[in-house]
Amino acid sequence: MARGELLPDGVRDYLGEDAERHRYLEKELSAVFKKWGYDEIITPCFEFYEHLQAGVGRRILENAYKFCDNHGRILALRPEMTTPIARVAATSLAGGYGPWRFFYLANVFQVQKEGSGRLHEFYQAGGEILGIPTVRADAEIIALAIACLDQLGITQYKVGIGQVAFLRSILAGTNLTREESEEIMHCLQERNLVLLEKTLRAANLSGEERNFLWEVLTKNGNGSFEAVLPNLLARVGEQAREELLQVEELFRTLAAYGVKDKIYLDLGIVRNLDYYTGVIFEIYGPGLGHPVGGGGRYDRLLANFGRPLPATGFALGFPELLDLCKTQGTLPPAPATDYLVIPEPDNYIAALLKAKELRREGYRVEVELRPVALAQSLEYAHQKGIREVLLLAGEKIEIIPVTKTD
Numbered sequence: 001m002a003r004g005e006l007l008p009d010g011v012r013d014y015l016g017e018d019a020e021r022h023r024y025l026e027k028e029l030s031a032v033f034k035k036w037g038y039d040e041i042i043t044p045c046f047e048f049y050e051h052l053q054a055g056v057g058r059r060i061l062e063n064a065y066k067f068c069d070n071h072g073r074i075l076a077l078r079p080e081m082t083t084p085i086a087r088v089a090a091t092s093l094a095g096g097y098g099p100w101r102f103f104y105l106a107n108v109f110q111v112q113k114e115g116s117g118r119l120h121e122f123y124q125a126g127g128e129i130l131g132i133p134t135v136r137a138d139a140e141i142i143a144l145a146i147a148c149l150d151q152l153g154i155t156q157y158k159v160g161i162g163q164v165a166f167l168r169s170i171l172a173g174t175n176l177t178r179e180e181s182e183e184i185m186h187c188l189q190e191r192n193l194v195l196l197e198k199t200l201r202a203a204n205l206s207g208e209e210r211n212f213l214w215e216v217l218t219k220n221g222n223g224s225f226e227a228v229l230p231n232l233l234a235r236v237g238e239q240a241r242e243e244l245l246q247v248e249e250l251f252r253t254l255a256a257y258g259v260k261d262k263i264y265l266d267l268g269i270v271r272n273l274d275y276y277t278g279v280i281f282e283i284y285g286p287g288l289g290h291p292v293g294g295g296g297r298y299d300r301l302l303a304n305f306g307r308p309l310p311a312t313g314f315a316l317g318f319p320e321l322l323d324l325c326k327t328q329g330t331l332p333p334a335p336a337t338d339y340l341v342i343p344e345p346d347n348y349i350a351a352l353l354k355a356k357e358l359r360r361e362g363y364r365v366e367v368e369l370r371p372v373a374l375a376q377s378l379e380y381a382h383q384k385g386i387r388e389v390l391l392l393a394g395e396k397i398e399i400i401p402v403t404k405t406d
Contacts, residue, residue, distance in 0.1 A: 010112060010120025017334040021325075022123070024332065025152070025318055026105050029125045032151045033103035036144055038127055041102040043084040045109075049074040054304035055083030055275050063111040065120075077109035082275070082298065082313055085128050090305030098131030098309070118290075119319060126295070128313035130302070135246055137312050138279045138297055139253035145283060145293065145314045146259050152321060153330030157285045157292065159262050161250065162269030164276045164296065166236075166243035170216065173237055175204045184217075188270040193218060217268040225251045225265045243278070250279060269294075275301040279312070285324045292320040336385040338363040342377050347392040354392065378402060 007013075014022050030040070049066060056064075056079055065077040078084055081104050093100065105125050112118040127144050129137045142159060149157055167188075171181045180203045187196035196217065200210050212235065219228070229248060233241055247265070254263055271280050271294060280296030295314025302309040325331045339358055343351035355365045366386070368377050374391070381389050381402045391398040 008120075010118075012119065020334045021322060021331060022318065025125070025321055028151050029148050029316075030103070030105065032144070032148050033125075033127055036101070036127075036140075036147070038101040038103040038144075041085060041088065041104050042106070043078070043081070043088060043104075045107065046075045046077050047084055047087070049076045051087055051305070052076050052079070052083055055086060055301050056080060058274070060110065060274075065109050065111065078106075079110045080108055081106055081124060081126055081315065082128065082301070085130075085313075086298075086302045086307075086311070087305055089130050089302055089309060089311075090307035093130075094307065099137075100130040101127070102130070103127045123318035124293075124315045125318070125321075126293075126313060126315035128311060130311045131309050132312075133299065133310035135249045135253060135279075137310075138250055139257065141295060141312050141314050142250075142254060142263070142281055143257040143259055145281075145295070145316065146257075146262055148316060149283070149292075149321075149324075152325055154285070154321070154324045154328055156328055157262070157283055157324065158264060159259075159281055159283050160266035160269055161247065161263055161279065161281045162265075162267050163243050163247050163278060164270065164280050165278050166240050166247070167217075167267060167270070169240040169243060170213070170236060173240070174209050174213070177204075180204075184213075185270050188217060188268050228265065247279065271296060281314070283316070285320065287327055288320055288323060290320070291317075292324065293317055335364065336387060337366050338387050339365045339390055340368060340377065340381045340384075340386045340388075341365060341390045341392065342368040342374065343392045344394070345371075347394070351392050354390065354397070374400075 033040070049061075049064075052061060052064065060079050061076075064079045067075055069075055085102060085104070089100070103126065105123070107121055107123050109121050111120055125148065127141060129141060142161070146159065167185075168181075171184065176184070180199065183199050184196065187193075187199055197214070200213060203210070205213070216232070225248065229244065232244055236244065251260075251263065251265075254260060266282075269280055269282055271282070275298040276296045277299045278297035280294070282291040282294035285292050293314060293316035295312070297310070297312040299310040300308075302311060322331075339355075341351045341355050341358075351367050355367050358365045366384075368380075370376075378389060378400065386402055389400040389402055391400055
């Protein structure tokens with residue numbers, strides 16, 4: 001194997017500052033979830049493949065990492081976290097009444113498109129509410145996702161809100177075949193408006209139906225739900241009207257959370273997971289080619305595991321969050337070591353005691369363990385960004401400024 005092939009495609013190591021930033025996200029996001037009353041959940045990184053089949057859908061499973069155990073059973077690395085949480089609800093929580101609020105900080109695995117530049121293993125933070133069927137739960141989940149971005153100091157982002165049940169209702173009210181409807185959903189998922197227009201033109205639709213679908217699927221109301229609601233309510237059937245009225249209630253509730261300036265209507269949103277049944281949303285940031293995160297309602301997923309429960313949730317991607325933190329300048333500086341303690345040959349024990357004393361006071365301290373020249377230690381301290389060097393000479397402590405040596 002060539003030296004450049006020591007890591008598989010789509011994975012990476014996190015060293016030093018990158019690892020610090022990763023832990024920073026975990027710490028800040030965990031604090032938000034706990035303030036909102038969510039309990040952490042940790043699940044295995046692989047599941048039975050057949051259990052994932054009950055949840056995530058064909059397209060995601062095609063890109064899952066699959067393998068067999070010693071008994072010949074097919075397993076898969078989790079491609080997302082919602083389905084494992086649904087399994088937990090049907091097993092470990094089988095005797096409880098709920099509702100339950102969970103959060104997670106976890107790595108997930110999906111084979112990405114060649115050349116996409118996206119990792120095959122990536123980290124997510126997410127929250128789930130199980131057992132509440134109302135719009136208030138949808139609103140809390142969206143407000144919580146917004147609170148997570150706010151906690152990280154991210155201010156430039158928008159949340160697009162759609163309704164997948166409404167979308168399916170208006171498609172079902174036309175002469176579209178099942179295959180044509182699925183192709184339209186795929187076009188929306190890929191945001192391929194050229195192919196969407198071509199698909200609509202080729203379908204068995206009247207001109208009025210085609211124009212209506214194009215308008216609904218590609219016009220998002222420019223942030224004003226009120227501007228498009230009356231027109232839509234007058235042009236759809238009873239079922240679709242009920243689903244739109246749920247979105248109206250959702251927008252009113254989110255306004256009470258004080259996040260009205262962050263949300264807008266986008267009825268063309270289609271998430272890439274098949275289990276969504278109602279309100280869905282995606283979060284977009286400037287300069288990113290894909291969403292920071294998203295989520296929605298999945299009321300039928302838990303029934304696949306024998307525990308019918310309404311549920312809603314979301315996930316945020318760590319790579320996208322870090323990109324936004326970097327571009328918007330919200331990452332704190334990586335913490336550096338405060339002191340490098342350098343003992344003279346007979347002062348090693350004194351150096352250990354001094355380091356222990358400083359660490360008790362909350363400082364980050366290293367002890368020079370190598371028998372090297374002082375210039376080498378100072379060069380090391382400069383490269384590491386260590387603030388000060390303490391040279392222990394007898395009973396004296398000399399503070400040496402850290403400057404680069406020639």
